[in-house]
Amino acid sequence: MKQRWRRFAEEPLHAATFLLWLFLLPFSLVYGAGQRLRACLYRSGVLRSYRAPQPVISVGNLTVGGTGKTPVVDAIVRHLVQRGERPAVISRGYGGKFRRGVAVVSRGDGQGPLLPSLFCGDEPFLLARRNPRAVVIVAPQRSAGVKAALRDCGATIILLDDGFQHLAVQRDLDILLLDAGRPLGNGSVLPAGLLREPAAAHHRAGLCLLTRDEGLAAPSPFATLSTLRCRHRLAGEFVSLDGTVQRIKDFSGQRGVAFAGIANPTNFFLALKALGLEIIDTIALNDHADFSAETLKKLDQASLNADFFVTTEKDGVKLRSSDLPLPCFQALLELEFAPVGKLEEIVDTLLTRTRML
Numbered sequence: 001m002k003q004r005w006r007r008f009a010e011e012p013l014h015a016a017t018f019l020l021w022l023f024l025l026p027f028s029l030v031y032g033a034g035q036r037l038r039a040c041l042y043r044s045g046v047l048r049s050y051r052a053p054q055p056v057i058s059v060g061n062l063t064v065g066g067t068g069k070t071p072v073v074d075a076i077v078r079h080l081v082q083r084g085e086r087p088a089v090i091s092r093g094y095g096g097k098f099r100r101g102v103a104v105v106s107r108g109d110g111q112g113p114l115l116p117s118l119f120c121g122d123e124p125f126l127l128a129r130r131n132p133r134a135v136v137i138v139a140p141q142r143s144a145g146v147k148a149a150l151r152d153c154g155a156t157i158i159l160l161d162d163g164f165q166h167l168a169v170q171r172d173l174d175i176l177l178l179d180a181g182r183p184l185g186n187g188s189v190l191p192a193g194l195l196r197e198p199a200a201a202h203h204r205a206g207l208c209l210l211t212r213d214e215g216l217a218a219p220s221p222f223a224t225l226s227t228l229r230c231r232h233r234l235a236g237e238f239v240s241l242d243g244t245v246q247r248i249k250d251f252s253g254q255r256g257v258a259f260a261g262i263a264n265p266t267n268f269f270l271a272l273k274a275l276g277l278e279i280i281d282t283i284a285l286n287d288h289a290d291f292s293a294e295t296l297k298k299l300d301q302a303s304l305n306a307d308f309f310v311t312t313e314k315d316g317v318k319l320r321s322s323d324l325p326l327p328c329f330q331a332l333l334e335l336e337f338a339p340v341g342k343l344e345e346i347v348d349t350l351l352t353r354t355r356m357l
Helices: 002-010 015-044 069-082 122-130 142-153 199-204 265-274 293-302 342-356
Strands: 056-061 087-091 103-107 135-138 157-161 173-179 207-211 227-240 245-247 255-260 278-284 308-312 328-338
Touching: 002 015, 015 199, 056 069, 069 087, 069 122, 069 157, 069 173, 069 328, 069 342, 087 122, 087 142, 103 122, 103 142, 122 135, 122 157, 135 142, 142 157, 173 342, 227 265, 255 265, 255 293, 265 278, 265 328, 278 293, 328 342
Parallel strands: 056 157, 056 173, 087 135, 087 157, 173 207, 207 227, 255 278, 255 308, 308 328
Antiparallel strands: 103 135, 227 245, 227 328
């Protein structure tokens, strides 16, 4: 059901979907009006937002589902660490069991994750594992997470992961991510479309980043907004669940089963096949799927004629080698930004400007 709704919400309207869209439209109008009112209340000061004493960058999107936020946050964090900053990523921890208060996933002291992915969520765990010198905090109330990062962890800059709609924290730069292949879906607000709020909300952003621009050169739907592009690609090597690195060419003559619990698994499966791998079966799981006994049984059944499993890093953090009957490898994702170096330049300029005030 979820996949069918997503196909409906992503595609331009046509005769076969018009009646469903018309039925859902009144609900979308009410929801969109509520989002406009909420933004207006924050803008006018009726609802208060927290101003942090350090620079704040928000990375988020207008649509539900994946636009590649985590790899972009990861790229920004890596740049900031190289600059000598102590960045703190504040996440809601979607998919994890943590529900209230503040949970410190990593203190940025080189130790990496202090909490399991099932508790804090797969994306915060992955960011902490890849960036042991970054602070990572899960807090449903982001302002509490920001305060904890500054007070307890010595953060010098804050990144709000999936923060575009979280207006309770003021930011110095809003980076709005759009999937180049379906930037606004059918253009309607939930539930008649993919949009979390009306498209006019893009005016809050200072930068638009078109993700998964795999040679599409798609125009931005927001001509007045400064726009960068990024291309997602898989690296030339995989990493096993126990950390062993394996080159792609070592899989020649072997048959694999690919599985993924991400928003758009089809692109991942196509990218694997483009590497020349023989993928005999693909299994699309729900986004942020947990690996229950039922899911593991499904993977076990799919392994009968295969030699290995391959999945995403986001899924790999929730698995152990002993969970599966075959070796399982994580495909590493790399980003290419265009123009090259422009995103880093924008971040550096922001830091210089805010620290001169």
